[in-house]
Amino acid sequence: MFQEAPPLWQNGPAPGSFYNFPNTTFNNLANSSDAIKHSQSPVTTATSIVALVYDKGVIIAGDLLGSYGSLARYRNCPRVMQINSNIILGAGGDYGDFQYVKALIDQKIINEECLDDGVKLKPKSLYCWLTRILYNRRSKFDPFWNNFVVGGIQDGTPFLGTVDKLGTAYEDKIICTGYGAHIVTPMLRAAMDKNPNIKKDEAKALMHKALEILFYRDARSYPKYQVATIDEIEGVQIDGPIDVAQNWQLANLIH
Template identity: 35%
Template sequence: MCSSCSLHHRRRDLNDRGRAMAPGQYSMDAKQHTMSPVVTGATVIGMKYKDGVILAADTLASYGNEARYKDVCRLKKIGDHTLLGAGGEISDFQYLGDLLDEMADEEACDARSVLVPAPPFPLQDQAPHLMYVDHQGTAFEEDFVATGFGMHLGIPLLRNNWKPDMSLDEAKALATKCLEVCFYRDCKAYCKIQIGVCAGAGVEIGPPTPINHFWGHTAWTENRLEDGDSTGTW
């Protein structure tokens, strides 16, 4: 095989296996997609209630499996009538929040004159909407959603207890219960949560609030294996 053919096949093999091209040519792929999350957030609970939508999340950002940052807000206000919550890589959430802020500014300035800006992201048919978008871009609308471990532990509670005509206090209590259950069983959950409310009056994100937890349950403290009982517990 001639040297030119050998070089051609070698380049093609490199492109097929690793796309080893000029430095920086494919660098945007690494910046746009977080393949190995480092600092992550856990469960976010979202649900509609009779007057709007609420989102709830704990304030922990884990560095791997280490509970590293314990005062991180994973809820963000976008415009006057949009509330964003995110689990997973925190840097992706921050980047997405910046992009949405830019979009809100552009919409406000482009819809009308600069002197009289229009409200960004107006309400659709004046009704609350709760949307879920996964890491692959799949989007859908639902009455209640959850991310992370909450998809396994929170969704069953929401299915059994959610009602379309729930009051705000009932919705907050249910969201808190879901995060409490996740805290008991998810090593990346935390005992301090924030609840955001998006309603006709606007968006409000509450302060970090501790949740009640109790670790003295008999099933968690007694060692049953010594009595010949092979039943496992938490």
């Protein structure tokens, strides 16, 4: 008959259990309904965001799939959006966390509009604010499981920066998150080296090629995507859903 292992020491915990510290609320923590629990496993996730700076603005693209584990469950999950006339935003990672942070940003925009002081939130300000939000939650061991890409126009100059779930942040002319950071970044860098002052139409064509490559290579991607652009001439534009043309003749081993 099975017998429970004796305590490790007198009045101590049995193997595999917690020690009951006297005069504390830590008692029976493993079985307590008051225990604070944090999810470290994202449930519904989205994949790569691809972004670059063109000659007069910024372009950000991402597909519309929300994956429930490995199941392509939700197929209309937009992840690029307009914040205001200065800023566009893209997000990858846990979709629920993205929706929560989006609600925080929306409230921040409402608060600024209520001030009615003629000052609009700038991309570097949102970028810095996101680093604080994400690092704060990381420090509580309850991170927002996201990568955010912030693009916009500040003082007439295009800006592009990214923040990950640890609060790590950097600015660059080309930013890819998720699987795209490994697959698409070399292609974009090669294209930008050949043409540093890439035009808007060329940037859109490059985004389409990048999303097509990710659809073929990334098991969590989807052949419909959105593209957001921002510049001083045409302002903010969000196009999509745009379809990726599929050609499976390359799969010559599949019959």
